[in-house]
Amino acid sequence: DADVTQTPRNRITKTGKRIMLECSQTKGHDRMYWYRQDPGLGLRLIYYSFDVKDINKGEISDGYSVSRQAQAKFSLSLESAIPNQTALYFCATSDLNRGVYGYTFGSGTRLTVV
Amino acid sequence: QQQVKQSPQSLIVQKGGISIINCAYENTAFDYFPWYQQFPGKGPALLIAIRPDVSEKKEGRFTISFNKSAKQFSLHIMDSQPGDSATYFCAATPNHAGGTSYGKLTFGQGTILTVHP
Numbered sequence: 001d002a003d004v005t006q007t008p009r010n011r012i013t014k015t016g017k018r019i020m021l022e023c024s025q026t027k028g029h030d031r032m033y034w035y036r037q038d039p040g041l042g043l044r045l046i047y048y049s050f051d052v053k054d055i056n057k058g059e060i061s062d063g064y065s066v067s068r069q070a071q072a073k074f075s076l077s078l079e080s081a082i083p084n085q086t087a088l089y090f091c092a093t094s095d096l097n098r099g100v101y102g103y104t105f106g107s108g109t110r111l112t113v114v
Numbered sequence: 115q116q117q118v119k120q121s122p123q124s125l126i127v128q129k130g131g132i133s134i135i136n137c138a139y140e141n142t143a144f145d146y147f148p149w150y151q152q153f154p155g156k157g158p159a160l161l162i163a164i165r166p167d168v169s170e171k172k173e174g175r176f177t178i179s180f181n182k183s184a185k186q187f188s189l190h191i192m193d194s195q196p197g198d199s200a201t202y203f204c205a206a207t208p209n210h211a212g213g214t215s216y217g218k219l220t221f222g223q224g225t226i227l228t229v230h231p
Contacts, residue, residue: 004157033218035221039224040123040223040224041223042118042120042203042221042222042223042224043158043203043219043221044221045218045219045220048218058218090157090158092157099146099207100146100148100160100163100205100207100219101160101163103148103160103219105157105158105159106157107155107156107157108155108156108157
């Protein structure tokens with residue numbers, strides 16, 4: 001089983017719909033992140049959480065919200081999806097004590113908003 | 115505004131050749147510079163990383179060169195192989211334990227590398 005699991009892997013949704021992307025991890029890491037990948041823009045940070053009670057906005061949080069249900073679960077929601085939110089979304093976790101060497105990405109969710 | 119700028123956007127190399135990808139950064143608070151490799155359908159995976167107190171780090175066929183004064187760093191892939199074909203991202207992070215920026219990665223735009231047999 002993957003250390004960082006994202007569901008669904010692919011999703012097509014209509015403009016205006018609410019959608020939730022889920023992430024669960026078995027790494028035991030406190031820190032979790034949501035990134036968005038767009039061609040030519042790389043990965044950009046949407047939200048991050050350093051523990052269950054700590055949620056922080058990243059550089060592109062508008063139009064998104066998150067929920068940290070447990071240490072192992074971090075969900076990303078699009079309250080009212082719009083076409084320019086079509087992208088590849090990645091969840092990641094990190095280990096405070098290992099820095100970048102403790103960073104693990106999921107396999108991604110490809111979201112298409114029509 | 116992109117804090118880490120990566121070039122080229124795409125690169126085609128013949129098998130056995132050298133692949134070179136360049137990155138430049140602006141934020142002097144960055145002090146750790148990883149490179150990630152991403153295959154289709156997968157998340158990025160750490161390839162190699164460097165701290166700014168060294169000018170070069172080598173792991174197998176992969177070498178990072180770092181120029182602190184110019185705020186630039188580059189990835190060199192020697193003897194490039196078709197299996198190296200992937201998207202490569204440079205990144206930067208302030209790696210200070212305990213700070214609010216700790217662990218947050220800022221990525222470059224990515225380079226799609228194709229190695230022809």
